[in-house]
Amino acid sequence: MKLMANATLTMGVRNTMQTRLSKKRLVILTVLSIVLEGCSISDWYNGYYAEGAAIIKGQKDRNAFYDAESPQMKELRRKNRDYCREQASKPENRVARTGFPNGIFNSGMFELCMINRGTPTYEAYGSMLEKKRRAERRARGEIVPEHQ
Incomplete structure (x- = not known):
């Protein structure tokens, strides 16, 4: 009986451990x-964080572009923006589009x-710079002209 009690006690200690x-x-x-659910691998994989960083960088670049202008240029830009917005609207x-009976703003x-x-x-300035860089690379021979 004592042997049985010791075995049960030992099993109880083992089970508790x-x-x-x-x-x-x-x-x-x-x-x-x-912890890992908060920042899952799929979020990193699909570019969620990279996309957010790119958006923030783009906003900083845009703000730097407009902040670097002189006060006279800012005033001219404001007048031109008002005039061009009035003309385009x-x-x-x-521009005629399906579902918009009065058309939409002519952004072009x-x-x-x-x-x-x-x-x-x-946006237009960035596009103009890209065209200029492409023309320079083409002139140096880094890019083969498209029409050959």
Whole structure:
């Protein structure tokens, strides 16, 4: 009988030890899964964080472009923007689109108006710089002309 009691006591201690170890493991796994769930690999893989960083960089570049202008240029840009916006939103200049009976704002006309008046928008300026860089690379022979 005493042997049976010792065996039961030993099994009880062993079960208690196993329970404590499994509880610790369960707690560690739960904490790790909660932490890793907040920043899962799929978020990094699909470019969520990279896209956010690119947006922030673009906004900083855009703000730097407009902040670098002189006060006279800012005033000229404001006047040109008002004039070009008025021209592009006139009913006769609106672009016809399905679902918009009155048409939509003519953004192409707005961009060209701003360029022609000497105050290109940040987007148009970037496009103009890209064309200039491409022409320079083509002149150096780094890019083969398209029409050969």
